[in-house]
Amino acid sequence: MKTRILAIGAVALVAVSATAGAVTTNSNFNVTATVAKNCLVSSGDIAFGTYTPTTGALTGSSTVAVRCTAGTGFTVALSAGQEASYAPRKLKDAGNNKLEYNLYTANTYTTVWGDASGATATQSGTGAGMGAAQAQNLTVYGQLPDNAANQIAPPSATYTDNITVTVTY
Numbered sequence: 001m002k003t004r005i006l007a008i009g010a011v012a013l014v015a016v017s018a019t020a021g022a023v024t025t026n027s028n029f030n031v032t033a034t035v036a037k038n039c040l041v042s043s044g045d046i047a048f049g050t051y052t053p054t055t056g057a058l059t060g061s062s063t064v065a066v067r068c069t070a071g072t073g074f075t076v077a078l079s080a081g082q083e084a085s086y087a088p089r090k091l092k093d094a095g096n097n098k099l100e101y102n103l104y105t106a107n108t109y110t111t112v113w114g115d116a117s118g119a120t121a122t123q124s125g126t127g128a129g130m131g132a133a134q135a136q137n138l139t140v141y142g143q144l145p146d147n148a149a150n151q152i153a154p155p156s157a158t159y160t161d162n163i164t165v166t167v168t169y
Helices: 002-020
Strands: 039-043 058-068 073-078 089-092 098-104 123-126 136-144 165-168
Touching (some): 039 165, 058 123, 073 136
Antiparallel strands (some): 039 058, 089 098
16 A cells, blocks of 8 residues: 555656646737728618699608718718709609609708709718618608699609619718
């Protein structure tokens, strides 16, 4: 039994001696990343419904949702549409008949939302992050006036236009 205890003690002494003589050294390295400026945009349609001449203007709205990296400033412009004019924009049918309308920055229908040329304005904001919950929602207000030009438009299946939303950041 005494021999066994001595043998175990000798093994333990060798292990302690080996650890006591070990040398360590260290190195550091950096971990980096950058976040690129980025924006995503989505938008919905505006459907004015059925226009009946002399019964009043039609209105509608849509939302332009902009998601940009936190702190990224952005500006949202709307194109003039197929007629390339903001004064006023025009919906067209298959026979090239037209209905006048416009898109505005507020439901007072006074400031045309365009590309900042002429008498048009853009909308601006600052990104809060790229998650869906951080989207900056901007309302586009549309109005199809009950004016003399629209009152002579012939009935048609559908009058349409296509607007491009441009986000600059």
